[in-house]
Amino acid sequence: MPSALCAFCPKQEVSNEHIWPRWISRLLAAGRKARFDTTLTRLSGFRKSWYSFDEMNLTVNVACERCNNGWMSNLENLAKPILSPMITGADKTVMSIERQTLIAQWSVKMAMVCEYMEKEATRLYQRAERERFREDQTIPENHMVWLAHYRGDHYGAHHSSNPLIFGDIKARHVGHYTTMAVGQLAIQVLSVRFRKSASKASRSLWVRPGPWESTLQQVWPTIRNHPIWPPNDILTQSRFEVFEMRFHHAISGPAR
Ligand SMILES: [Zn+2]
Numbered sequence: 001m002p003s004a005l006c007a008f009c010p011k012q013e014v015s016n017e018h019i020w021p022r023w024i025s026r027l028l029a030a031g032r033k034a035r036f037d038t039t040l041t042r043l044s045g046f047r048k049s050w051y052s053f054d055e056m057n058l059t060v061n062v063a064c065e066r067c068n069n070g071w072m073s074n075l076e077n078l079a080k081p082i083l084s085p086m087i088t089g090a091d092k093t094v095m096s097i098e099r100q101t102l103i104a105q106w107s108v109k110m111a112m113v114c115e116y117m118e119k120e121a122t123r124l125y126q127r128a129e130r131e132r133f134r135e136d137q138t139i140p141e142n143h144m145v146w147l148a149h150y151r152g153d154h155y156g157a158h159h160s161s162n163p164l165i166f167g168d169i170k171a172r173h174v175g176h177y178t179t180m181a182v183g184q185l186a187i188q189v190l191s192v193r194f195r196k197s198a199s200k201a202s203r204s205l206w207v208r209p210g211p212w213e214s215t216l217q218q219v220w221p222t223i224r225n226h227p228i229w230p231p232n233d234i235l236t237q238s239r240f241e242v243f244e245m246r247f248h249h250a251i252s253g254p255a256r
Contacts, residue, residue, distance in 0.1 A: 004061050007116055007127075008071075008134035012064030019114060020056035020157050021076050027084060028183055029054040034156035040117060043163045056157060062116040071134055072109070079106040087183035090149045090230040097222045103187075104145040104220035105137040111178040111189045114161055122163075124176050124191060142175075142192040145220035149230035150186035152237030157182045164192070166205055166250045171198030179244045186235050188216075188243065206248040210239060 006012040020036060028034040036056035039049040050058050063072060082099055083106065085091055093099075112130055115123050129140040157180065164175040175192035194203055214233040217223075235243060 006064035006067055007062045007112065008067045008130045009064060010131065012066055014061040014063060015065050015068060016059045017062050017068060017113065018056065019058045019060055019117070019159075022055075023076065023080050023084075024087070024157055024182060025055040027087060028156055032155065035154065036157045037154075038114065038117075038159040039161070040114075041160070041162045042118075042122060043165060053156075058117075060113065060116050062113050067134060071137075075106060075109060075137065078102055083182075083185065086147075086185045086229065090184055093229045095217065095219065095223070095227045095229050097224065100219035100222040103147065104139060104143075104222070107145050107178075107180070107187050107189045107220075108133070108139050108143065108191075109137075110159075110180065110187075111161070111176075111191065114159060114178060115176075124174065124193065139220060140191070142194060143220055144190045144218065146188045146216040146218050147229070147231075148186040148188075148215050148217070148235035148240075148243070150181045150184055150235045150240060152181065152235070152240045154181045154240075155183075160244055162245070162247070164205075164247055164249065166248070167195065167198060168202040171195040171202050173198065173203065177247055181240065186240065186243070190247070206250040208242055208246045208248065210242050210246060212243075212246075215239060215243075 004014045006014050033053060035051060035053055037051035039047055041047045079102055082102060112125055115125060132138050159180045161176055161178045165172055167173040173192060173194045177188060177190045180187045211233055215231055215235050217227055217231050
């Protein structure tokens with residue numbers, strides 16, 4: 001049987017990789033019982049979930065050892081000192097462009113890794129995008145990443161991924177969004193594939209109403225006016241539950 005190839009480089013065979021990096025398990029499970037869970041939803045509405053305590057044991061065959069010990073490990077080492085204080089608390093910080101970019105890159109890496117738990121036909125990222133990402137962590141087109149200061153019921157790391165289909169009868173666009181709550185940090189990555197030549201109007205996503213202005217901080221595309229972390233309002237559990245499902249499937253639905 002042929003071995004699976006690395007998602008991020010052309011020739012290497014994959015090794016088994018933890019979905020959540022070990023440093024997050026260690027950070028969260030120190031002194032308190034942490035729960036780790038992940039849920040993938042398909043377009044049909046079918047859902048798969050996994051959970052564990054104190055360490056996210058879930059692994060996926062996604063990257064080769066060279067990627068694992070090379071660029072992926074470098075990215076974790078850069079992200080860890082920035083994300084750790086945001087996961088355990090919410091001290092005031094200026095979000096520089098560099099900081100926003102690094103958090104966005106780390107979040108997109110998580111979305112790419114988590115997506116690999118699905119069969120190839122249901123994946124959105126293309127091999128060329130992942131290989132480009134390996135080279136210099138270029139975030140593919142039509143991505144947005146937001147952060148929030150989460151204070152809800154999940155203690156540990158929570159992840160879910162939802163597919164999207166929207167547009168109008170002539171042009172259906174696809175996408176997915178990944179939502180994470182890691183300690184006190186919530187992250188959402190939205191990734192969309194627009195049908196070429198589709199009208200501008202058809203590209204509007206339908207978003208459930210919520211206090212998104214005051215609770216979310218956009219980090220990708222980056223914001224230039226040195227935003228201050230954390231946002232004014234906390235993302236409570238009830239808000240988080242709307243946040244996690246905030247984009248609708250909508251074919252010729254109302255704009256915005
Ligand atoms: Zn590789």
